[in-house]
Amino acid sequence: MPELPEVEALRVFLADHLVGKEIARVLPLAISVLKTYDPPLSALEGADVTSVDRHGKFLDIGAGGLHLCTHLARAGWLRWKESFPATPPRPGKGPLALRTVTTDGDGFDLTEMGTTKRLSVHLVRDPQDVPGIARLGPDPLSDTFDRDTFAALLAGERRQIKGALRDQSLIAGIGNAYSDEILHVARMSPFKRTADLGEEEVTRLHTSLRTTLEEAVARSGGVEAGRLKAEKKSGMRVHGRTGEPCPVCGDTILEVSFSDSSLQYCPTCQTGGRPLADRRLSKFLK
Template sequence: MPELPEVEALKDFLTEHLVGHEIVRALPVAINVLKTYDPPLSAVEGREVTAVHRYGKFLDLATDGGPHLITHLARAGWLHWKDRIPDVPPRPGKGPLALRVALETGAGFDLTEAGTQKRLAVYVAADPQDVAGIARLGPDPLAGDFDEARLAALLKGERRQLKGALRDQGLIAGVGNAYSDEILHAAKMSPFKPTASLTPEETTRLYEALRGTLTDAVERSRGVAAGRLKAEKKSGLRVHGRTGEPCPVCGDTIREVSFSDSSLQYCPTCQTGGRSLADRRLSRFLK
């Protein structure tokens, strides 16, 4: 799933390639990709892209005096830039192609989604805040005013585990399954540690890990072409997706906890005092 660093890099890439150019065609290929109907998708055609913004994991293409074309790539979606869009319109079908956008230059991009669970979403809105997912977002963890006191205030009164809190878009925008694993590994904390148990020193450690992990990932992704961002993300991860490999910090074997539709990875030595997290029912007692 693209998370804050990858979406930030896509924002920079699209700013360079889209701003100042006119959208001449916006073609939905998968019928379920459009989540709005007013304004229609055709409202962005003939409009010049004036800016590209990121809200959490949402990408927003602002047009001149017109609507915003907004997308959320969800778990298996991606953006593919094309220097030349085919002249023949794509045929609706069961393939991965969900939406095609063409510019007056002949270039453009495709939005695709792999797998059977179709969650990629496209919105056309007069204002980004009209999109419910954007309106409910918490603060951006890389914003200039997101300091340690802000994080402490957000976590105060929370009655859940750190992993779930970090992934809650209504609490902190942009962090998903992969980077929450990376942040907790950097902070040397169990994913199931209760937020209410954090000491001031641990809050400081978590804040530094949050900002540092995301900042480093953004810097690694900066200037990387859209098609290479997935590989760049994977290469920079230290624990997520690396079950069975040695921890790059201590050498212990990275372990995994699986759920119905996802999994998390962690290092026992670095994060849980050497104890393995068997499952949620047993692991909730680990601090």
């Protein structure tokens, strides 16, 4: 799933390639992708792109006073193209979900693999009209997201820190992968309760959060859209690396599986050497 660093890289890429160009057409190609109907997508035809912004994991393309807001979900992606075939694609065929073409002939496709369709596109007059954007918490890369702001957010929480980091209404943009990375850098168990965090742990977690995301954004800078997925994977220390050695201590990276996701961690760095059990069965292996 694209998270804050990848979406930020896409924002920068689109700002360089799309702003100032005129939209010729926007074609929805999957029945599930478009979540709004007023204004219609045809309202973008002839409009100049004036901005590309990011709200958490949402991309926001501004044109003609409207905002085309996209959430790529778990299996979605944006693919830039310098040109397109003269014949438009048939709706419902393959992974294509939406195509946006400029009068210069270039543009982008939104694609989504798999059978579960969660990619969403909203055309709105105000980004806050998108429910997913309206409920977002603060952006962790904002200049105002300091240690005290982070501590205040956690003060009202009574749950595992992994879940808190992934909650978009608490902090915008962090998903499964980067929460694993942040917790590894912070040397903290994903099952640790927010209520049990000491002052030094809050400081360490905030520092880890900022540095992990900033480093990921820096790695993604200048990478073309089509290579961002590979760049994300190559930069991971523990996420998606079950069975490999930890890059810090050399211990074997372990995994906890859930019904629809999994997490990875280093037992030596994060849990005092104790392997974590599947939470569907017990808290710890004994």
